[in-house]
Structures are given as structure tokens and as C-alpha cells.
Amino acid sequence: MQISKNSAAEFHYTLSEAGEQIETSTGNEPLTYIHGLEGMLPGLETALEGKAAGDSFSVTLEPSESYGERVDDLIQRIPLKHLQGDTKVWKAGMTAMVSSNQGRHQVTIVKVGRFNADCDLNHPFAGKTLTFDVQVLSVREATSEEVSHGHVHSEGGCGHNH
Template sequence: MQISKDAVVEFHYTLSEAGEQIESSKDGEPLSYIHGTEGMLPGLEKALEGKAAGDNFSVTLEPSESYGERVDNLIQRIPLKHLQGNTKVWKPGMTAIVHSNQGRHQVTIVKVGRFNADCDLNHPFAGKTLTFDVEVINVRQATADELSHGHVHGEGGCGHSH
């Protein structure tokens, strides 16, 4: 099956900038998303269109097709209790996840106080030209449940209450 709207796509990727590896999914689970539901970077989704399980390819994305350009002085003070990550002690340079009305955002800690942290709201990869080496693992039709929820369900359902 080829990747098209409403297909569930599982893929591994290695991400690099200027030939230097930044991130890879190879040591863990493949990434999965529903094609055509804006759950994936626009440029990467465009490159995945029409591919099938077993396909390997590389695509280089300008900032406009991935995480956007960097915006200077995009700093916001956020209460520490709203920062999510693998730590109890936040330090400048660390990244955290913040949930807002606009969804989930990755932020970079600039300065930490007793109750708040000043965070750079730019995505850590904003302003970078990124190369994705992609291996398509599996392609299947999304279920009606997945389409109504807007995300892929793992084995045994999606694990959240309705």
C-alpha cells in the first residue's frame, strides 16, 4: 500500500544538520502518524506521499518546511510546575515540554528562578536546514477510531478515556 491520505505510517528516521546527526529513532520505536492530518512536518509529509513499506529515502528541508525561522526574543516566563520532562532540577540549555491552548511545545530553558523559568519558545531546530534519512517500516489504512481521534492507536487501543 502506498502512503496517501488517512494511511497510518510507521517510519524510522535519522535527523542531521550539515552532515552532523542530531537525533535518531533507530534505537527505539518507529514514529507513527496519520498521513494528511497535519500530524507531521509539512515538508516531510510531502516527501512521504506515495512511498511504501521498505522504501528508504533522504529529504532536506528548509526552515519554512520544518520548524520555521527563529524568532529573536521569543522568551516567556513559565511556572516550573508547567514544565514537563525527565528532571526535577531545571538548568539553562535543557529542553522541556509545555502544553498550551495551541498544543504541545518544546521549549529551551534560558534562566531558572524559584517558581518560574524564562523559556525560549523557538523550537530547538527552528532556523535550521535539516536532512531526514527515512526508512518506511509499515503502511496501513487508519481505523475509524483513529481517524475520529486524530492519532494512531497502539496495541489495545489508545489508552485515554473519551
């Protein structure tokens, strides 16, 4: 089966910039998504179209096809209690997750005060030309419940109520 609209696809990826590896899913859980629901970077989703289990490929994405260009001065002061991550002590240069009414966003901490942190709202990969090496593991038709929820469910459902 080939990846097309409403396919549930599972794949491993290695992400690099200028030949230097940034992150990889290999050795961890693969990435899953439903094709055509805009839950994936546009350029990567285009490259995945028509691929099947066992396919491996490489695609290089300009910022416009991935995380966008960097916006200078996109700094916001955020209360420390709103920063989510694996640490109790925040320092400049660390990344954190922040929930807003637009969803969850990754931010980079620029400066930490007693109660607030100045955070760069640009995604850490904004402005970068990124290369994804992808290995497609499985492709299947998504269930109607998965399509309505907008994500792939693991065995036993998704663990939240809609």
C-alpha cells in the same frame, strides 16, 4: 500499499543538520502517523506521499517546511511547576515540555529563578535546515477511529477516551 490520505504509516528516521546527526528513532520505537491529518512536518509529509513499506529515502527541509524560522526575543517567563521533563533541577540550556491551550510545546530554558524560568519558545530546531533519512516500515489503511482521533492506535486501543 502506498502512503496516501488516511494511511497509517510507521517509519524510522535519522535527523541531521549539516551532516551532523541530531537524533534518531533507530533502536527505539518507530514514528507513526496518519497521512493527511497535518500531524507531521509539512515537507516530510510531502516526501512520504506515495512511498511504500521497505522504501528508504533522504529529504532536506528548509525551515519553512519544518519548524519555521527563529523569532528573536520569543522569551516567556513560566512557573517552574509548569515545566515537564525528566529532571527536578532545571538549568539554562535544558529543554522542557510545556502544556498550553495550544497543545504541548518544547521550550529551551534560558535562565532559572527560584519560582520561574525564562524560556525560549522557539522550537530547538527552528531556523535549521534539516535532513531526514527515512526508512518506511509499514503502511496500512487507518481505521475510522484512528482518523477521528488523529493518531495511530497501538494494539488494544489508544488508552484515552474521546
